[in-house]
Amino acid sequence: MQWGSVSEFFAMGGYGLYVWTSFVVTALCMVWEVLALWRRRAAARVEHRAMLLGGSNETAA
Amino acid sequence: MSVNWSKYSAPMAFYPLAGRLIPWFACVAVALMGVGLYMGFFVAPTDFQQGEAYRIIFVHVPAAWMSMFLYVVMAVWAGIGLGLNARLSFMMAQAIAPTGAMFTFLALLTGAMWGKPTWGAWWVWDARLTSELILLFQYAGVMLLRTSIDDMRRADRSSAVFALVGVVNVPIIYFSVQWWNTLHQGASVSMSTGSKMAATMLTAMLLMTLAFWLYSVAVILSRVRCIIVERESLPVWEEEPPVIQKVAEVR
Amino acid sequence: MSRSSMWEAVGGIVRRDLLLAMRRRSDAAMSVFFLVIVVSLFPLGVGPEPAVLRTIGPGVLWVAALLACLLSLARVFTADYVDGTLEQMVLVPQPLAVLVVGKVFAHWVISGLPIVLLSPLLGLQFGLSGESLGVLVMSLLLGTPTLSMIGTIGAALVLGVRGSGLLVALLVLPLYVPVLIFGAGAVTGSMAGIGAEANLSLLGACLVLSLFLAPWATAAALRIALE
Amino acid sequence: MSRSSMWEAVGGIVRRDLLLAMRRRSDAAMSVFFLVIVVSLFPLGVGPEPAVLRTIGPGVLWVAALLACLLSLARVFTADYVDGTLEQMVLVPQPLAVLVVGKVFAHWVISGLPIVLLSPLLGLQFGLSGESLGVLVMSLLLGTPTLSMIGTIGAALVLGVRGSGLLVALLVLPLYVPVLIFGAGAVTGSMAGIGAEANLSLLGACLVLSLFLAPWATAAALRIALE
């Protein structure tokens, strides 16, 4: 382990900005993707409920 | 054989299967990512040339690899879809594109983040970089072509044709470094030291790659489930599994 | 033909065209993508040397912006002509030139504005500095509406004077050249420390001129096309 | 479906397209015009230094040629699609891919060949020397048909899609990149005395590859578009 302290860890030998931007943006992208999928799924379900209530059940035939 | 195939390729038969698989992939992905990050930040040593900046490698290389790999996978699904006229394949291709594009974007961004400290520029017009940018355009092309076409069937098939044609570019992207003088250092940066330290770096990088791969599978599977719900006008399933069976049989 | 109903009509046209664009949200994205791709082609062809790239940067960016405008403009009226909407437009109880301005405005919002907004990023890729970036944005902001205005004359003429399209090209492309020279000149000037004011004000003059003249020319061309 | 009737059909398509082009000579002239404008714009935007111009010459020429091809692509199938001729083409008792080759050939004769023939003149403007000029012509001769072949895939994919001008650019330009790199590389290589054979043969390989693959992809795309 080469980090003397927490602040040293965050400084990343002077490259903190670059390293942490990379990692944080990557993490954000992934989290955002998961959240977006979650929302999309919820929306799709709601729409389906509405359709079922609307009674357009032609696919059963 | 055709009977079997069509049975397993039916989206609603696949739906619950995908639902069961997602948690596994997601959990393992998170676990591996944790281990990989730990190794990357606490076990792997400082690079004697680049200092700590090199640690970007643990997201940059996995993202770059996934970006190319996912394109090929997408093209394969597209090809299967065109050949066998299987709806599920088109849906898979559709589900892969956004994630692939995201990784391409990440590879570009992390590369730029790495480039500033090492090369002194956010961006250079180098073969590897430019071709990665072009890969982003290919993803964008596939997705925009799809959204530009209203008819679902045509959207599927047209974007599949384009994805297939575009796959010609992937090897070209890969080998362009050799045809063109380049700044991007390839393997020389990380592993040439050849010592024990390089080995831990390599392990961390591979762990992260595996984690990204599992993450992609999980995300893509759940996106495909959304797509199935949106596109197949079927009742909602998983709450009452028997219904699925019935519908599948009727079909 | 009250003033308010004129705004109603212009607003209607702008709204409809924006709606059409929203239907294809990708449209706005498209001109941006196009710009980025064309800009990336030049380094591929010319080679990666930063010094050379910085020299040609403003020119390349401006040419690419012009091409993006050109490509999207070719179609401003064609669709309307083919599906008969243009007939309806001409028969509206408002002056046609005013409607044309509405149409061009909608078009610029969809395809010109995104280019302007994106240009600093591309400028960075070519190694332009802070001040030059500002001049680049400014020049595009003044230049792209001019390109749109001039382009519509060509687009309208192409509808009517099919046979002598060569004439159209001869007419419109030379009109584009000054805009390009002033636009690229402004950026190069600011890079060379000469200052960009002269070129920028020339661009502004072009804009004002085109704003006053182009709609009438376009309206006339449209009427001829429909006879 | 005898062999002779196949030639009849392909010949028919080539003849018809050339005839149409003759009717609209302006369209054919457009791509050449465009080339000249784009190319002569660079000295204006970049400044008159001969060294810089010679460095960027091959790249600019190739990019301009590529964009000229791209601009003309929009026309390949759209008119046929709108007026219903494409339906008739798909229903012909010959393999569609073969007809596509005929169409691409006609397209190349109209818009690619003039570019090839004009290029030495433009090369001279950039101060290219005798041997490099030869390589330039050769590379364009091998490259532009490839561009046409690849481009038609895109043109077929976007039929009937709104904003197709830009979409087709987005789809096709990434696929053009290798051709651009080899083409510009050949000329730069010959200027640097490295020799152009490697790049030229790669261009040839691209041509052969596209000749075998593109027509099928285009035919598939056309069928999909008409469904």
Next chain:
Amino acid sequence: MLQAVTLSCRRGERRLFSDLTIKVEPGTLLAVVGENGSGKTSLLRIFSSLLPPDEGSILWDGEDIHQLKELYSGQLTYIGHLNGIKDDLTPLENVMSAINLTGEACSRTAAQEALEAIGLKRPVHRLPSKVLSQGQKRRVALARLWLSTRPLWLLDEPFTSLDAASTGVVTQRLHAHLQRGGLAVIVTHQEVDLPVERVQRLRLTG
């Protein structure tokens, strides 16, 4: 009142008609018939001011439309061979934007009612127009008639590719328009099912 005075029209080398003088009174309809290429569409376009006549003039309430310009445009609703609808917009949006274009406001419900009046059901209102069938597209174009308060209607083959039911509906609408004192000029190859006293026939013989 719409009048054509010593109208003549040449296209290319052909003289389509000459010295045509005719009067359309409020409450009546002029049905222009004749074989293909006899100049019916050309005449209608002259009436609409899209095409200037070679000789003669069109008078609206006694004034030359060449002088009236936009004022005259405000009096008419023209539906040509082409439908004038956008493939990418839905029927609803198409109707609304077509009306907006003329400088009038058009509420969503009004547009919906117009579309329903001509027999396009609700689900169809939401589809992009390009997937509609030929006849459905024509109906979208004609739906504007239900929203038009203009006195003069110029219709070029309105019944093209309409089924029998819709043809009837459009004819009824025409009848109502005439009864309210409107004028109409239509080009058609079919019989128009309107009371004889309301219809004036003009046969062009090319």
Next chain:
Amino acid sequence: MLQAVTLSCRRGERRLFSDLTIKVEPGTLLAVVGENGSGKTSLLRIFSSLLPPDEGSILWDGEDIHQLKELYSGQLTYIGHLNGIKDDLTPLENVMSAINLTGEACSRTAAQEALEAIGLKRPVHRLPSKVLSQGQKRRVALARLWLSTRPLWLLDEPFTSLDAASTGVVTQRLHAHLQRGGLAVIVTHQEVDLPVERVQRLRLTG
């Protein structure tokens, strides 16, 4: 012999028809009727192999057209809603290039005769098609029928914007075709004036 077997077709969310089974014998004509949007054009496009059906198949002389591919294309003449003529070519050139496209030769005189048969006079043959009237354009498209030796004709609303005389001429041509043992499927909103024993009507109810 042309057969449709348990055909079904969905467009978007609508099922246009399902389980459609029908047989067209040589010498007879199938007239597809139905209201706008009921799927007539879709059916014709399925017959022409342009549109793949969702279920079922089309048999030509007992063989699936999906298998026959280009062989089947060689059997049919299809004229759709769109005329398939080039605005910049003359009617003569249009007819000749349309025939050439199918891999057959077409002499100038043959094309001229075809155009005259459908009532387009000599001077019109030389005009660019874009100046023709709607009905004249349709006639140029239909002129191909006089040059077609194919057994199967698929026509989508052939009589659109034709005048009464031309409608008669086309009907006669159809009759001659049937008498020579040809088959035809046409979509129309009008009555077809052919002997009843030759005509089979299919009404789509959407």
